[in-house]
Amino acid sequence: MTIDHTHDPAARSCVPGADGHPDFPVQNLPLGVFSVGDGARRPGVAIGDHLLDLAAALAAGLLTGEAARAVAAAEGGDLTGLLALGAGPRRALRAQLFALLSADSPDRDRVPPLLHEAASGTLHLPARIGDYTDFFVGIHHATNTGRQFRPDQPLLPNYKHVPVGYHGRASSIRPSGVPVRRPHGQAKPPHRDEPVFGPSRRLDYELELGVWIGPGNDLGAPVPIGDAADRIAGFCLLNDWSARDIQGWEYQPLGPFLAKSFATTISPWIVTPEALAPFRIPQAKRPAGDPDPLPYLLDPADQAGGALDLDLEILLSTRASREAGLGPHRVARSNARHMYWTVAQMVAHHTSGGCNLRPGDLLGTGTLSGPDLDSCGSLLETSQGGKVPIRLESGEERRFLEDGDEVTLVARGRREGFATIGFGACRAMVLPAS
Template identity: 70%
Template structure:
């Protein structure tokens, strides 16, 4: 696990004025991403500091890094962070230490570093990595229970849930960075009162509040990752919205699981918050309720149980056309916490590789929806509205059972702990565009 050091000092201030007190990107954070500077050019690696982005390629060319930090900066200078993720924790830690020194008040090299800064609002942000594979898990036990109750009130969790981290392979090609609109999908859907399925726009479009896990070095094909080593294969974290067409999903998912209901779009926040930045916010994995089975030995590690969870406040906001027109703020849909994950990030990495599956640098894992207990903590509309039966009423006078065209979903995360600077992930946002036109049978309703 990453250790707390001088880079986490809450008294540390930056000569980048906007970083001091910034809700997401103070000098104690220093997340990594890929951006295109104002005016265009080729994408390159960068670091968020306050309202600015430090160009790692330019900083490296200016001679601001040496040794392992220079190796990491060079690996991050291109259009993806895959090469940096492959290096593992050592070079990444060295890069963080040098960036902290360079950007701190009184840091030598300020003049050269200032020339490498760009206003974030004028930069285009991209996916941090070229994603070879994407896997979505189901580790939010409150979400799994809430959804299960709608179909199996007396037995909401299937027998395997508390034994095995459940997951499925998603579609990497449709993962997009925050701010990219998502088009409502067409697909087959069938209501209980309909004799046959129809094809058309999803009627029950939903979001899912998740964390994303960026994979670091990874493993060779056929070589599992032991649980004690799994944390070393995590290069960073992001917010993730796995958009879901619930009506399409309900019709197609048996017997092989989600397909078109999920593969049309997944949105991630563009900055990879490193394990080093999150070191002060590590927490003990909550004890399992009495009667729950202990994880099998290959998933059990004492250190992971002591500090494998993350104390992260997670928030979902909805901005509708009606709220926008009236100048009203976004409506908070949910407030949750990453400590409600039933399995840790290390456990899902180990389980994924336990059969010898090779994880590669830049692969993406989703945690699954992280809901908190109670109605205010539901991480999806499927839970909040009880499958559309209980609409949400907004200050604009609008109602929502599921998402409508023009709606925008915003995910936010904050890591807070007394005695440390608060850091965040930046926003993960996406708006809903109408479905493309599709042929309908005569008399068929869309």
């Protein structure tokens, strides 16, 4: 993950409002798919409060070589083909866009016709998600939730050996902004002998990062840990909405199913590994007594710089708080460094038995809680299983989510000497059960 001139914090953009933008300065340049008035989906890049139409930039002759090939692969407003090309074309595109959008770009007069105001556009899922896999690498989350089921053994014996994951539901992944309907489902309340069917009463969010797969691997051909980082095309935020009452009743012995499959929300921009290069950190040293990862999960470069230092936040806005004119309440602050396994380890493990990943596949990290109550990535943890409500600035209490609640996840890379890089919002409102 090389630091180069595209990370220069002094770089200025010709797009008004981009410099110092909290998410999308010229040092970020995340990839996405948007539509404006006519509804046609176009590949785009976020720059400040604008969307740059990549297809229009290509048509205007402003992209050449590998960068042009990358955008041509995204025809039809689907980045899957671009992701499949891997790091070379993606980096070429970054470099040419950085030059095009710089304050001293010789083509700066040709940029305004390519721009749309972000507020005028709709963002879509950026790629066809073939398979979605959710991991469980947030060790504080695994410990906190495990404690509720197994006070004496919160972490199962496999946790520190296996990057535990499971298959999720791809069809119900939606981009930020699409509301989430409270699901019906079976649950067995503790005071009853038989299960009941009805709207979930323990609806929750989960703060995760999403990982976009670029070049895939053939069935039967595992990706060695040393190559795994090259298969990752970018990152997003991911809210793994969870119905805890449904989950508690259904999950044995085959894992979570309908408790999760009713909705997953992601931030629609693909933030590239290049944009996040300044925020790479060494994988956290394992506490004394923890086992070493098995060799297929060990790579010196990954140990040295495979983890991510990203500030994460969860914001909650309720109907009452909006009516009172209050801003969203910050429920938690956490950081992506609370991952026991790196994303490269997730990829290497996923493919270690021969399972094939395809371009556009999505991996979730699992909930990225920190060690404290105010850094928990789910209400299940914050409210200690629903026992201790949190108090909001509006005076309301929450054990779990109520109808009208709007949850926003935020991620930003901040580092002295570098521009701040953001992911854009991952936001959705809870609608009442139908």
